[in-house]
Amino acid sequence: MSEQPERDAANWASKVERLHVTEDLRRHGYNVEGRRVAGPQQGFGRLWQRTSMARLGEAVTPEALVADWRANFGSYWPSTAHFHGGIGGIQPGDVTPLTAGPMTTGILVLYADETSFTFLTPEGHMFAGMITFSASIVDGGTCARIDILLRMADPLVEAAWPVVHPAEDRFWAGTLRNLAAAHGVSRVRVEQTTTLVDGRRLWRNWGNVFHNAAIHSAWHAVSTPVRERRRPR
């Protein structure tokens, strides 16, 4: 067994037991701080493979596209959500809070290289899964892709899947359109597919509902006045 450093060692996040947000992101990180990651095996609902893809032609190389995507990730999101990333762009090991509507959760940057980067969700996130953003040459042009392998995290969000699914489709299509527009490609066509990989629900993970970020976010909002009063002045 070789113990030489692997050629991709710098592309991966270092092992952590629990996630920690940096001090400057602490305000938004209350649903991430101290949580563990939760991949597809730790989720509850059916396992889905979802892909969104946009062909940008020869406007930009895959490497330049991913470099820009990593540097300005949150700015390409539709206005319905906010990514609280720092100025350093997407780097392996980053723990970044995000806000979607009234819910705050976050992601861990699991992996990043010149042509792709991958997020892993924390406990409490609506999804338990991995999401990979990548670019490659397809049919002679640059193709931007978002691949999501996910289970809904708990029974409540699994029940909401019929509503979540189309909303997610719109969100990621909007992201790819914004990315394409930034590289001079307007009215790009976004192709989306959703494939059921596993129709079983993992009932052993039903207790994920106690980490549900929507519930914790609501509690955080209503308890804010009390916390403010107790804060030392």
Next chain:
Amino acid sequence: MGSPEARMHVETLAPGAAVIAISGDVTSACEQALMSAHEEASDTGATLIVLDFTDMAYMNSGGIGMLVTLLVRSQRRRQRIAAVGLTSHYRQIFELTRLDEAIALFDDMSAVLESAR
């Protein structure tokens, strides 16, 4: 990157146990090869599938996603998955992604066989 394509070799380890030896680069591009190797291993009647990563050169996050899919297929067939030959770097990635909760990690084949007894 000039990366070596992944190759899969299936062999029987013991009655009810098969090994898939993986060499080269493990990315989502080798999903078909891994799933075919899993079919071949399953056809031997194996209930324990051992993934041997000793000769693996590299794995990216697409490779991790592919292993999740393999796990689902194996669980449907009531098979257990084990892994041997991971370097400490990749062992930590299995632990970080919590894949080690579903894929038992071993130092070598004798440890796998010992656990199967």
